[in-house]
Amino acid sequence: MPAADEDEANPYLREPPTDFEPVEDLSEDEAREQVTLLREAVREHDRRYYVENDPIIGDRTYDDLFSRLRDLEEAFGLDHPDSPTRRVGGEPIEAFDTVEHVAPMLSIEGSGEEGDIREFDERVRREVGDVDYVCEPKFDGVSMEVVYEDGRLERAVTRGDGREGDDVTENARTIGSVPQRLRGDHPEFLAVRGEVYMPKDAFQAYNRERIERGEDPFANPRNATAGTIRQLDPTVVAERPLAVFYFDVLEASDLADSHRDELERFPDYGLRTNDRVEVVGDIEDAIDYRDRMLEAREELDYEIDGVVIKVDDRAAREELGRTARHDRWAFAYKFPARAEVTTIADVAVQVGRTGRLTPVALLEPVDVGGVTVSRASLHNPEEIAEKNVNIGDTVRVQRAGDVIPYVEEVLEKGSEGHYELPDRCPVCDSPVERDGPMAFCTGGLGCDAQLRRSIEYYAGDDGLDLEGLGEKSVRQLVDAGLLESVADLYALDQADLTDLEGWGEQSAENLLAEIAASREPPLSDFVSALGIPLVGPATARELAREFGTFAALREAAESEPERLEGVDDVGETVAETVHDFFTSEANAAVVDTVLDHVSPQEVDVETGGDELAGLxxxxxxxxxxxxxxxxxxxxxxxxxxxxxxxxxxxxxxxxxxxxxxxxxxxxxxxxxxxxxxxxxxxxxxxxxxxxx
Structure with missing residues (x-):
């Protein structure tokens, strides 16, 4: 159908109306008709956005169309497996099924040596004569088989061992560049190979969010992609910025004679291809392509670690065949690893348990000591100013042992001046105060980042030692909305826990028993568990012995902080810190709610002797x-x-x-x-x- 006819037949393609009638005023027939038009329109807008990179409507208008479609499907029970609304994610699954590929997804023989690529060319020409090569970027993502039957998405499977992989269909449906239905004159059966990846700018933004939420960032875009595509909850996948390039046909009911012809058809089907693919006539041009891609590598919004050189003619491919591990008609000409020098893409600010703000440089991934890293510590504002570090600068990164890498020096300025820490906390918007070279959020336990880490500390070895409640479990409970304060630990029940992934009845019972046993903790453990800056278990014991009850300690800290200085292991600085903690309104509110559930024991200052000394x-x-x-x-x-x-x-x-x-x-x-x-x-x- 010509484009003009399409526009006339479907009002939601160009300048679509968004002042919809109320859902309840529509009949079921009217709803079905509107759903059909909206699905067609949303698919077309997806194609223009993800494949053509040429959207014809604004983001807000698209969101209005998408929301209307979802509202109608829900109101009239019109959900369908290949509806665009499936991109928001379905129900969590218990585990992935293992599925055999329609054709082997073999690895690619490769090398970073020019001599090896020339030997590949000599062997190809010796066995099949002159050929053209298709040169493509070698994406550093996760390979996936995507199968369409009668134009509908049938399944998506990870590469696995090359013979079979995990069925991740429901996760793939949430990715915008995976069409639910093919367009145009597509084959009845089509199995294609694609590479799932996370764009570099989206990866840096996502890592920034993770750091500011108090979570560990991903090491590099590939790790982020691999960890996402195998999530058991499709709604999690839907929230993460994944994309796909399609680059090969594994099997089809209508095969083209050449690889270039196959790739040219992909956009007509709605399958996104890479715009850096080139066809060359000899190995010299293929080597030149590799060198040009190496120079352009940093400009790309996706990670590549080399180029792939493929024989174009399908008949020649069949004649060359394959080994048990790789196709003999393709070769990966790899790039040298990035070593120690990279660019600062962004700076995220991490808020610790005590409120300290730590700036973290988000890097273009780089190899440092054999490890790919994407972040480095900037330590504190004084060091940033001294090194004159800012976003966009080319820097040298060092790594000592297993600690987080750090920026050693700026090699080339790509910015003016140095990075300045924000005046307000990036998590809770509370004012930031400076203490010498350090900066602190003043939000206390009212700051979500400090809260999460405070819960972890409260339950940890230096706190009440609640076994079964580590960093991962705390993050899971916070993300599920079950913990909004330390006190919420005491409101958990078995149903809350067993509804979550990875929790069974026994593990839930064990944790609830641990929490119940912590309702009357020793005073020293409770004081330590609050995570007061500079107050660890030893200092907490001294404070408990001195004041005997939590109420007495709190009163002294609030109104007579000088009394604290007479306690062993407590000096002026610690006393001031304890005073500041207890006089913070945010902290006081949290402590009060915890005391509704917890009764710290009084300390019996009389000891029984040293019968167990040294044990x-x-x-x-x-x-x-x-x-x-x-x-x-x-x-x-x-x-x-x-x-x-x-x-x-x-x-x-x-x-x-x-x-x-x-x-x-x-x-x-x-x-x-x-x-x-x-x-x-x-x-x-x-x-x-x-x-x-």
């Missing part, structure tokens, strides 16, 4: 007749140390009911004796200590 205990599981915290207080009162994690310095791990597997494994790894409750009581009794 270190770790506890796991629940004990009969006493809480784990009471048992810990007992051994400490008699001269022992009680810590939250097992190490080579641990003398005994005491295991009650439902003990944690992690601590038991650590005990076995460190040859630490594991005592059952009866054995523990016997040990105490031998020294005249009663646990009751």
């Amino acid at each position: 270190t205990f770790v506890f796991t599981g629940s004990l009969e007749g006493v809480t784990r915290d009471e048992a810990q207080a007992t051994v400490e009162a008699h001269g022992a140390n009680a810590t939250g994690s097992v190490s080579g310095n641990t003398d005994y791990l005491v295991a009650g009911e439902n003990p944690g597997a992690t601590k038991q494994g650590d005990a076995r790894d460190n040859d630490v004796p594991i005592l059952e409750e009866g054995e523990f009581r016997d040990l105490l009794a031998e020294r005249g200590i009663d646990l009751e």
